[in-house]
Amino acid sequence: MPQASPEKLENRNRKPLEFKGSDPFSARAVRSFMTRIGDGLLSAAGFERVVEVEEEDEFEDVIDPAEAAAEEQRIQREEQLAAWRTEYADRIAARSAQQERFSNARNAAIERIRQHADTVQQKLSEIKEEPLPKTVAAEPAPIEIVEPEHEVHEQVAAVEDDYMRPGADLFNQPENTDFIFIDPEELEHQKKAVQDTLDNFAVDATVWDAVVGPRVTQLRLKPGLGVRVEAISSLSNNLALALAAESIRIQAPIPGKPYVGLEIPNGNSAPLNLGLLLRSRDWQETSAAIPLMLGMELGGSLCIADLNAAPHMLIAGATGSGKSVCMNTILMCLLSKFSPDELELILIDPKRVEFGAYEKLPHLVRPVITEAKLVVPALQWVVREMEERYKTMAQVGARNIAGYNAKMDELGMKRMPYLVVIIDELADIMLTTGADVETALARIAQLSRAVGIHTIIATQRPSVNVITGMIKANFPTRVAFKVSSQIDSRTILDGRGAEALRGKGDMLFSPPGIGTLKRVQGPWVDDDEIARAVAHCAEQREQHFKTSITDLAPCDSDEAYALQDAEASDELLDQAIEIILRDQRASTSYIQRCLRIGYNRAANLIEEMERRGIVGPQIGSTPREILIDSY
């Protein structure tokens, strides 16, 4: 066994126990450590360890591969750790930036909410200043009645002769004029039911007040801030259920008012007598040129339409809804305002039941027309009458009937009467005569207002093949009675609502140009009243039918219609030739537009020109050649 020198041993003993290398647990360090412990023990026991120094040096230079791999792994781990530390620091930085952004956004939102709360507070303080909702609705103001000193029909006698128009005293008067359309207790109950329903569905709206009408009462609801009116209208079925009402109508919003209207049926509904309404101050002092008493609106005001401003009216509704009663009241209004010298009537009644009571009326220009095939010739007569009237007015330089009559009054000559054409059941006529009646009606409607000719048509079939686009465009004043569906309502009024009416004279009136609908209850007039009024007129005047219309041949076919058109077109031929020579355009549609005539008539004019050698024949789609320079 090699012996270590005594110096070496001494040195070893004195050397503190320390590990070599950076890793305290490497194999080399452990061995060195163990050797030193062993040497220490030997020396303590009196032995000496002989160590070959050269061998030990050799041992120190050898690199253990396992140790190297471990070292390598350690370095990699340290690098990985450093990379993770950097990544972690980056994430922490990004996160704090995000937190700062969120915090800014939250502060901005809190600020916005605070501002909104201030606005709400301000609005609430404004609302508080408004009057509190009435607990009881106002009943309509009583109708102001004008009591004549003598019999009404004497008082309103025509100035120029002894003809006396039927006055209000010829019509039935109600025994009691203190109407109570709705019981106040019932109204309170309904208001509560509506408010509860709104609350149950969490719709912030208040039942504000109520406007009472003859057949329905309108509850006015005030929506809270930020509440969509649609949220209320979408509850219509639930509200109807809560009120146990047959139908309700919602106006969201009421035009021109900050409320949503909820119209609910009244318990009490006595008919409104026409006689009472004709005694009202509103009727007697109306400024309308051709007034028509349509009935009573919500709140009790009277709805008086002016046929002169209308100037043509379309009445539609399902069977039994009150159209005929409405036509009768219209006729009664006309008779009570105009003598036969001031008003002429043409009544067309294909159902043969409605206008039988008027056969003896002196205002008629021909017997009531009950045959569909006579309708087109009658309307053609109206067209010719219209043209005659234009000529007559041109002779005195008047632009309309009012101007003409003013001139006649100055000269002490006969005035031009209004001519009103009333057609009950347009559908039957449209089905029998097709487009001819539509064209004739459109022609009359477009041009007749200035010459005092007005048309009122009624139908129980509000479908698009009866109320066509052409009819709708020319009849701007519409009255809709109850219909069976929303589609029918749209056909008549261009909007819904008529399907929720109650029938029996409950109507929606659409005045021309306003676009808002009025809910009106029509007055009631019975057959005896009509008979009395007609007899009153007939007793004073004999009928003088205008032979030109009485002798009209039935118009069975398109041929007969075209023939009559051709005769009439002669008058316009010179004008048509002048137009095509001046504008160098020879087409039917151009003539139609320039002369404002129907297609058939314009086509006849062009064909007549072709016969006379003024224009060439139609070849394909190329315009006709104009063959002359002057005429």
Ligand SMILES: Nc1ncnc2c1ncn2[C@@H]1O[C@H](COP(=O)(O)OP(=O)(O)OP(=O)(O)O)[C@@H](O)[C@H]1O
């Ligand atoms: N203004 C009204 N006031 C009270 N009741 C009315 C009123 N209008 C109509 N009625 C009631 O409704 C019934 C039917 O009315 P009307 O004959 O006018 O309906 P219509 O629409 O003309 O029906 P049809 O198309 O079948 O002739 C009347 O007999 C009457 O009982």
